[in-house]
Amino acid sequence: MRRVHSMPFGAEITSDGIRFAVWAPTARDVSLVLDGNNHPLQADADGWHRHVSGQAHVGSRYGYRIDGNLVVPDPASRFQPDDVHGLSLVVDPQSYVWSDTSWKGRPWEETILYEVHVGTATPEGTYAGLMAKLERLRDLGVTAIELMPIGEFPGRRNWGYDGVLPYASDAAYGSPDDLKRLVERAHELGLMMFLDVVYNHFGPSGNYLHAYAKTFFTERHPTPWGAGINVDGEGSRVVRDFFFHNALYWLEEFHFDGLRFDAVHAIVDDGQPHFIEELANRIRQTIPDRHVHLVLENEANQARWLNRDETRQPKLHTAQWADDVHNSWHALLTGENEGYYEDYANRPLQHLGRSLAEGFAYQGDPSPHKDGIVRGEPSGHLPPSAFVAFLQNHDQVGNRAFGERLAHLIPPERLELAQAISLLSPQIPMLFMGEEWAASTPFQFFVDFESEPDLAKAVRDGRRGEFKRFKAFTDPEMSQRIPDPTDRATFEHSRLDWPELERSPHREFLSRTRHLLGIRRREIVPLLKSEYRGSQYKVSPENTLDVSWRFAESMLRLLANFGGAPMTVRLEDGARALWAGPNIDASSTNLQLPPWSGIILKGQSA
Incomplete structure (x- = not known):
């Protein structure tokens, strides 16, 4: 079987040649740069620039010259061999022949998620390296792998949330075909594959949309990362479709089983239907014949997106990351009360009880951390499977100054208790890579802006500035101990040490995890299906x-x-x-x- 997601932009193979299409509504002039030659493009009234070339071929390098000067990659590039500032590569998605033709996914209730950062999960830091670990994870009891964002980001190392070309799987991890082989191998083993996607912002380096599509953004909805994505103003139809097609691209062309949508509370939409609603509807209407799971990260705790129909199936989104469960656990286990833990530190056990029972601890309650702003909606009517619960994830570990895991912070007996409750409660459980054996390695914040020293300095200074409000870092000397996110050593320190799982106490911790996941498979999953x-x-x-x-x-x-x-x-x-x-x-x-x-x-x- 061959799979391709057809879309109105990017480089598409047709019977007449390669069709190139880019939306550049605020550019005066656009030319196609193809294998070193310029080809002027004609614009239509809606700002589209298109060209069908008989000279282009699979493997051609191309980009767009904007207003006679700046050459930019295709915003819908399928592959960027030379990083975010280089030319794009024409790819034939149908050259890969899939063998998982009978794979329809797995029911959501069977999900046991395992969150992975491809670059630090294995010594190789590649899709191929991760593929070699899949059988081990299957035997542990994991049923789904969730990749942190893989859209092309600057440099060779990044968490993925600084991506700027969301259709191009980052070249640091391998080729598009390498990613497809990873997905296919997972399906052979009965594992689902999820992908974390970012539709709320672009990273600080390599985003050229401002140069030719200023209306892609809006100052009406500012975000922590700058101007918001324009999903509700003039020109927003194309912007919305850019992301809707991206979701379908990963689900259809790469055969992913689910998507996790990062920080959807930062996508502000004053129109109807809301971006979040239309996104889910487009996916469900396009792919009705297999299990597709859609998971939100949503600080606003909006239960409206998680409702079920009369057959107990999700109307829109399948579940939401249950940050309230994590934050309650963390405040209870560690006694920490700074930052957003302020919302949980006063009554951590009450918050934990409510979030375990009903999903959200904050259901229209005032947030002390946010100066009394009311947060959340009632969620007690939702089934536990509408929530993904975890003790750790990339944010909660990596956004600590030193990237400590929970095993570094609390006594073993407390961790064992929390782990058992987390894996056997009826919410959908998620493990962060290495958590299953209480990995000794930290997971720290890292980036690669070596070619942009000014940006590297800004990120380095900004990282240390984030912690100045915390008591432990009011001393400048202590602040300087925070790992430099631009230093390659910070990335290397975050790489998992797989051989340690054969040593005590990691071996015993891994055995407990396997035992608990076995209980879950036998006893909890059948309950969730009722x-x-x-x-x-x-x-x-x-x-x-x-x-x-x-x-x-x-x-x-x-x-x-x-x-x-x-x-x-x-x-x-x-x-x-x-x-x-x-x-x-x-x-x-x-x-x-x-x-x-x-x-x-x-x-x-x-």
Whole structure:
């Protein structure tokens, strides 16, 4: 099988030759630069510039000369061998022959996500290197790999959120065919493949859209990264389609099973339908015949995008990253209360209970961290599978000054308790690469702006400036200890050390992870596929947490003691322990819970 997503822009192979199309509504003159030669383009009334060339071929280098001077890559380039400032390469997507013709994906309820940064996940830092690890991850119990953004970014190392050419998989990781081989191998092993995409901003280097398509942006909706993306003003139809086609491109041409949409709260749309709504509808209408999962990151906690239909299927988006679950856990486990943890530090266990039971801790409540601004919508009507829960991810680890993982911050017994609850609660769990063995390596913030020293300095200074409001970094000497994000060593320190998982204590931690994922597969996944009937939670004055989730035939119950003294809890008859912490007699009806311990039970639904 051959796969191609046809789109109105970029370089497309036709029976008459290669068609080149670029939207440049604010350029006076546009020429196609093809293998070193200029070809003037005629503009239509809508700002499109098109040309069909019989001289171009697969492998041709091309770009666009703007107003007789600046040469830019194709904003819809499929491949950039020479980075963001170089020429684009004509690619034939149909040259790759797929063998996964019967793959239709997997139901969402079976999802166990594993978030990966391709560049630091393996010694090679490539798609091929990651492909060699897939079987190991499958055997662990993972069912889905989620790649951090891979759209072409400046230099050779980046988290991916500084991408500027969202259709070109970054050349640092391999070719488009290498990426397709990774996806195909995952499907052979029964693994889904997800991709993190960024539709809220472009990176600071290599974004040339301002030079020829100023209306791609708008000053009406400023963002932390500058002018907002114009999704609701004049010319916004083309802008919206640019991103809608990008989503479909990854799902169709590369056969990804799901997308994670970064920071959609930063996409401001005053029109109707909202960008978020139309995006989901376009995808669902275009790909109705296989499992496609759409996941939001949305600080606004808008439950409206996650509603289900009468068959319990998502109307629009499948789920949202449950930051409230993470933030509550982190405040509870570490006692940290600065930055956004301020919203959780006053009552971390109450916030944790509510977010485990209902998805959001903030459901229209004022945020202390944001000076009392009300955040969130009621979410208790949604099933637990509408939320992706995690103890760590790239943001929560990498945005720390030193990139420490949770295993570096808290005692092992606390981490084991949190891990068990996280993997056995009915939300969809996600692991951040290396978390399964409590990796010793940090994950730090890194970029590569070696060819742009002024930008490198700005990023370096800005990174250290971010932490000046934190007590630990008010001392300038301490601030200077923060790793330099532009130094290659920062990137290298973040690379996973796979051999350590064969050593203690990582070997034992990995074994526990495998055991918990096995319980999840046998006991939790069947529950999620049944009808959900609601939840409830209670927090005692002694800091015990009692959460129950009711399904059609069974109930799942969490009991945990986060206090400083042992607690006795009377159990109902018929409940069966799926997991119990150390020194807990799960057979007793009068359950004794030592401090920082817990049990997860399964029984008949009331």
